Amino acid sequence: MSTLHTLLALLRVKPASGYELARNSAIATDPVWAASHSQIYPLLHKLQQQGLVTSTKDTRGERLERTVYAITPRGEEAFQTWLEEPLHYLPYRDPFRLWIGFMDQIPPAVLMRGIDEHERRNLELAERYERVAGELARGEHPFIAIRRGRVPDPELARIARARAFQYTEVAAVARLEVEASRRARILARELHPESVNQPPPSQSRGRRTRR
């Protein structure tokens, strides 16, 4: 269960509350491993039961109390064991390719809208991830900043390169989806020749009435 290990990975950097872990996972691991935030507290409980993390109450001001989790030596060991295990692949489930395989049966306007949306969504992801990869490579990312002084500089440089690579590669996945959308659009036009040069429904009303 890799979500559990993403939490250990975050706690290796520094002790954190459940809230901070949710925020940090959004920065650090969500692009490659989307954690459901509702899972975080049950998983922390499980990690604590297994002796992989400890928790302490931290009081700030008069009434503000929060639980802060820290990784234990056994937790460090469990994380390293996970790194050395064979990858556990997931069943491949690809909603876009499943759907697009039926493109001969999808009404052209719906088809074009779905392809446009897929392209837009992935272009946005690609640009975001490429930006983060750049920030990581230049050491400007919060993920690197938080570690500065905690780990020696040469080690920090290696971490930054590995994480920058991760983002470059997840951006490459999104870029492939953009290209796949463009290829899908070309085939969609060939399979639905009646729709060529026909504006999408929302823009066509004015023209169609021709008044």
Added chain:
Amino acid sequence: MSTLHTLLALLRVKPASGYELARNSAIATDPVWAASHSQIYPLLHKLQQQGLVTSTKDTRGERLERTVYAITPRGEEAFQTWLEEPLHYLPYRDPFRLWIGFMDQIPPAVLMRGIDEHERRNLELAERYERVAGELARGEHPFIAIRRGRVPDPELARIARARAFQYTEVAAVARLEVEASRRARILARELHPESVNQPPPSQSRGRRTRR
């Protein structure tokens, strides 16, 4: 829940038993939407309760009885509705990119083995999907053969092109993973310079003892 719709898609071609659906999904939809075969019977039951499929007992020979499922007009409608709905994206979870982001901390021999395995696995998938795409495009695939005579030839040609595209695109995903593995290997060697030119443990024993 798309697995339910993949079953409807298969039943649109022709009525089939649960066993045949499992076999046909392996040919037709698993590469883009891995169905768990243990799901098939509970889902058929659900589809039947919703009036989207009917079942009949089919007796072959003296004792061999099987249940054959057929799609109903309401099932056809449900399938078409699903085709026209916005895509339901899944949370992105990528075990390879999650793991490779920690490559600075993975022992080099383990890292190289994982990268090799990822490349090998995806090269095999890419080649298999490209082969199927070719068979589909030439009309040689069982998926097309089963429809010949049931649907008019021009429609069959459109189906074949859409499905061939699906396979080409899922092959492109696997090709990207092959390229990502090769890029990962280059970075792994840079981050673990001590491992450069070091043979993997299994082959190195003889050399290390130098006897």
